[in-house]
Amino acid sequence: MKISVKRKELIHSLAIVNGVIEMRQVMPIIGNILLRVSGERLFCMGTDSTVELLHSVPLAKVDAKADGMQTTVPARKMMDICRSLPDDCVIEMVPSDNFLQIKVGSSHFSLKTLPAEDFPSMPELGEDTMTFLLPAPQLRRALEQTHFAMSKDDMRQYLKGMCIDVRQDNVRFVATDGHRLACDIYDMKSDIQEARQVIVPYKAINQLLTLLQDNTDDITFVIGHKQIKVHNDHFTMISNLIEGKYPDYEQVMVKEGNSVAVITTELFHQAVRRVAILSTEQRLVQLNFSPKTVHIDAKNTEGESATEKIDADYTGSEIKIAFNANYLIDALKAIHTEKMCITLNDGNTRSIFESEKPDEAKSSQWLCVIMPVKV
Amino acid sequence: MQIPPHSLQRHLKNNLLPVYCLLGDEPLQMAECSDTLRTKCYQAGASDRHIHNTDSPFQWDEWQNHLQHGSLFESYRLTELHVTKPINAQGRTVLSAYMHNPAPQCTLLIIGNALTKAEKNAAWFKAAQECAGIIIPTPIHLSKLPAWIIQRGKTLGISFQHEAAQYLAEITEGNLVATAQALDQLALSADSATPMTLHDITAHQSAQYTVWQLLDAAISGNRPRTIRILRQIAHERSPIEVLGLIAYQIRQMEKVMRYDEQGLSVAAISAHEKNMWRDKIIALQKIGQCHSRHSVYQLLQRAQSIDEMIKTTTISPWRAIERLCINWARRTPT
CATH class of the missing domain: 1.10.8.60 (Helicase, Ruva Protein; domain 3)
Structure with a gap:
């Protein structure tokens, strides 16, 4: 009974699955990775009890006797061994008693195993679930354009994740930390009968972003009341949902002001990055909107300052407003159109950043709302 | 402005300042004043409270950022700063700047221990006296x-x-x-x-005291407290149990006195007597200095006769136990 896998493919799978495994855990088996042979594939599974990830790789050589074999090995050691092996080798694994023998050329490793039966698995999602499909590129884009706004504050767990709001004609990905909000609305046709809003934890979203890097297939979402399952042919991720009520995000997406500035995205992005070098430790930059121009200023406590002027299509009244430069840069990175719009009211209320015009050909809409800083 | 704790309710009827400093060591008034302030803030529209502890490492920059940044979902905020260790130089600068220019639509509640004289002279506290409500709960004198x-x-x-x-x-x-x-x-x-x-x-009055508190009071030579505790536990404990522990402790004291006579140090006594804590040995040494071998002998004899009294008569032994304790609990040698 022998399991043969190409090192390159196995290491890719191990790297993905290792992402969910916590280095410090109370149960030794949670630090292990579950290896299971099924048909012509080797499945690797990792969990931290809140997020479970299953990823598969094809076997280099199929051994009928190995079908159904499963065991668990320490994730970190397995990864380190695979990393240390030559790039294009084939790894052979043979389970024996309480050890997994790993052979590559003249190298031989014997890794201690724990019974696969003891490996914890997440419970089933239950019956009342909602299923829909999204193309991987669009999903990746939606997550990339919103994930930066998720909160890292442990005190408000309900913000430490992404809200997925599924409606009959669209699905919304919303992230906020209370000071800024990013929302991507993806139009889709589905037979969903009722809307459902869930909060997916930070860790699961980041893991999903990694999984989507090399995926072009459709991704299936199955949403239960306490868990979410995201899968396609290559991976399956199950995550617990965050309990709690997500804030009413729609109320902050309403445009308060009518002063709109249209700016070249890249010019603005670069200017903010440059000026922010001499900002305070709070990364404050001030934007002065006046007809046809925007001045970007920053100064720090040592008296140093930076200023830059860029052209803008703006006809409103003069507005001075300060933002955290990091918030601006995160939002500007997510805009992929040549021009962008900023909708302002005054220097004390929220501003809305979005692509210049929603492209009719595209089925998604994105915006970012940022609260100014009081100076 | 200084606000006495008992006037806080009245003050809050018509006012809500941008900053309140609640600085004191009296837990009940601290808890009640902070609850009163929170209730007022919730009534004013705060839906949540943001709590920040100045535990190490506290990022004053991030905290300042939090205060200066408006919230998308709250038009009015309650932010609490729990000062758990002395405020460092950066913290003093940040607080001082904030006191001069507090954030609108936000109430900052600073909660901490009473400030030292040096801390009261800090620029931030002087600025706070101008814009903030200073509440300093102090313990109430026994009288x-x-x-x-x-x-x-x-x-x-x-x-x-x-x-x-x-x-x-x-x-x-x-x-x-x-x-x-x-x-x-x-x-x-x-x-x-x-x-x-x-x-x-x-x-x-339910069981407020334990026999061990009685013994501690007697060993420390605090006669009024000893009597008060004894009278309290007399309602709940059997005299034989209380007397047994008193006699045991007197014998412990006698042991320590003997070690003292031999010139043994506290560490040496501790090595001999595994059941005696260092603090207990020191306390027993102190009270032992107030007694002679003869007085200890008399105490133990008295304890024995009370024991006989409990076992052979129906007379209440508590007065006798009280007298035994009074004779035992001393601060000066006889």
Whole structure:
């Protein structure tokens, strides 16, 4: 009974699955990775009890006797061994008693195993679930354009994740930390009968972003009341949902002001990055909107300052407003159109950043709302 | 502006300042004042409170950022800064800047221990006196506690005879939390029509003290406390149990006295007597210096006769135990 896998493919799978495994855990088996042979594939599974990830790789050589074999090995050691092996080798694994023998050329490793039966698995999602499909590129884009706004504050767990709001004609990905909000609305046709809003934890979203890097297939979402399952042919991720009520995000997406500035995205992005070098430790930059121009200023406590002027299509009244430069840069990175719009009211209320015009050909809409800083 | 704790409710009827500093060491008033302030902030529109602890490592920059940044979902915020260790130079600068320019639509509540004289001279605190409400709860002196009990009793719907209030003040020893708990318990069964008497209070007192607290009081030579505890536990404990522990402790004291005569250090005694803590040995040494071998012998003999009295007669032994304790609990040599 022998399991043969190409090192390159196995290491890719191990790297993905290792992402969910916590280095410090109370149960030794949670630090292990579950290896299971099924048909012509080797499945690797990792969990931290809140997020479970299953990823598969094809076997280099199929051994009928190995079908159904499963065991668990320490994730970190397995990864380190695979990393240390030559790039294009084939790894052979043979389970024996309480050890997994790993052979590559003249190298031989014997890794201690724990019974696969003891490996914890997440419970089933239950019956009342909602299923829909999204193309991987669009999903990746939606997550990339919103994930930066998720909160890292442990005190408000309900913000430490992404809200997925599924409606009959669209699905919304919303992230906020209370000071800024990013929302991507993806139009889709589905037979969903009722809307459902869930909060997916930070860790699961980041893991999903990694999984989507090399995926072009459709991704299936199955949403239960306490868990979410995201899968396609290559991976399956199950995550617990965050309990709690997500804030009413729609109320902050309403445009308060009518002063709109249209700016070249890249010019603005670069200017903010440059000026922010001499900002305070709070990364404050001030934007002065006046007809046809925007001045970007920053100064720090040592008296140093930076200023830059860029052209803008703006006809409103003069507005001075300060933002955290990091918030601006995160939002500007997510805009992929040549021009962008900023909708302002005054220097004390929220501003809305979005692509210049929603492209009719595209089925998604994105915006970012940022609260100014009081100076 | 300085706001006395008892005037806080009145102040909040018409005012809500951008900053309140609640600085003191008296837990009951601290808890009640902070609750009052929170309630007012919730009434003013705060939906949540943001708590920041100045535990190490506290990022003053991030905290300042949080205060300066408006919130998308809250038009008004309550932010609490729990000062758990002395404020460092950066913290003082940040606070000072904030006091000069507090964020609109936000109430900052700074909660911490009483400030030292040097801390009171810090620029941030001087600036706070201009824009903030400073509330400094202080412990209530034992002589003023009966009046405080009577006043607090009124709010709970119970009245006290002065003697009863004084007794309650004595048994709670100025601890306001304990006094407030006792009042809450009394309020549950009190008859609002008749004032509480001394008898009502004693009848309501449940197991407040342990025999070990009695022994500690006696060893420290605190006779009034010893008697108070003994009279309290006399209602709940059997005299044979209390007497047994007193006699055991007197024998421990006698042992330590012998070690002292041999010139052994505390560490050496501790090595011989595994059951005796270092602090206990020091305490027993102190009280041992107030006794002679003869007086210890007399104490043990007296304990033995009380033991016989308990086992052979129906006479209450508590007066005798009290006398034994008075003779034992000394601060000066005879």
